[in-house]
Amino acid sequence: MAKRVRKTNEEIQDAVEAVINQNLSIRSVAKDTGISKSLLADLVKKTQKLSRRKTLTKDQEELLVSYLRTPSKMCHGLTTMQTRELAYQFAVANKIVTPPEWNKNNKAGIHWLHGFMNRHKELSLRQPESTSLSRTSSFNKTNTTTFFSNLEKLYKKHNFAPNMIWNLDETGCMTVTKPPKVIAVRGTKQVGQIDSAERGTLTTVLFFISASGGNNSPCVYIPTSLF
Numbered sequence: 325m326a327k328r329v330r331k332t333n334e335e336i337q338d339a340v341e342a343v344i345n346q347n348l349s350i351r352s353v354a355k356d357t358g359i360s361k362s363l364l365a366d367l368v369k370k371t372q373k374l375s376r377r378k379t380l381t382k383d384q385e386e387l388l389v390s391y392l393r394t395p396s397k398m399c400h401g402l403t404t405m406q407t408r409e410l411a412y413q414f415a416v417a418n419k420i421v422t423p424p425e426w427n428k429n430n431k432a433g434i435h436w437l438h439g440f441m442n443r444h445k446e447l448s449l450r451q452p453e454s455t456s457l458s459r460t461s462s463f464n465k466t467n468t469t470t471f472f473s474n475l476e477k478l479y480k481k482h483n484f485a486p487n488m489i490w491n492l493d494e495t496g497c498m499t500v501t502k503p504p505k506v507i508a509v510r511g512t513k514q515v516g517q518i519d520s521a522e523r524g525t526l527t528t529v530l531f532f533i534s535a536s537g538g539n540n541s542p543c544v545y546i547p548t549s550l551f
Contacts, residue, residue, distance in 0.1 A: 340367050389444055408432040486536035493531050500524030
């Protein structure tokens with residue numbers, strides 16, 4: 325019977341990180357590295373428990389939340405990776421003791437992020453809309469105040485009735501709709517769905533509604549550059 329070679333601390337730590345960060349099974353990592361399965365399972369459990377600890381106090385986390393609110397309002401929201409890096413930098417700047425995983429990767433652990441999000445329900449992971457810099461810079465307190473001031477002057481001058489006040493909105497519609505998911509044989513390389521065309525055309529549609537609740541029929545916007 326072959327004698328089991330004692331693994332170094334570095335090798336054991338790499339095995340634990342392989343299970344946690346690469347989503348590998350404990351059985352497969354234990355088999356590949358020659359580390360006891362039960363030992364590896366205990367170390368993974370302890371590491372995950374340590375990662376889930378708050379690390380930061382309630383007040384410190386509230387301060388971190390306030391940091392996250394500001395860039396989000398300015399259309400510069402932080403990704404999950406940037407948030408983890410910010411948490412680590414915050415901890416280092418305030419001389420807070422952090423788990424070894426944080427120090428090695430220079431960012432907070434993924435399990436800490438999950439706990440952080442659960443503790444602060446006002447935060448959520450959202451898909452942002454692409455917003456141009458000109459639109460962002462134009463939407464400020466000065467321009468908004470000027471707009472409503474001019475609007476109020478026009479209301480007082482012309483005394484518009486509700487049926488004369490209209491709002492217009494636009495949306496993009498594809499001439500070819502996205503097909504729904506269908507059931508197919510597993511292993512099929514390509515699954516098709518018959519449609520009028522493979523690639524549709526993006527068409528801008530305008531909708532109108534008045535302050536009195538009236539509406540006009542939608543219309544298609546055609547740029548003058550096409551003529």
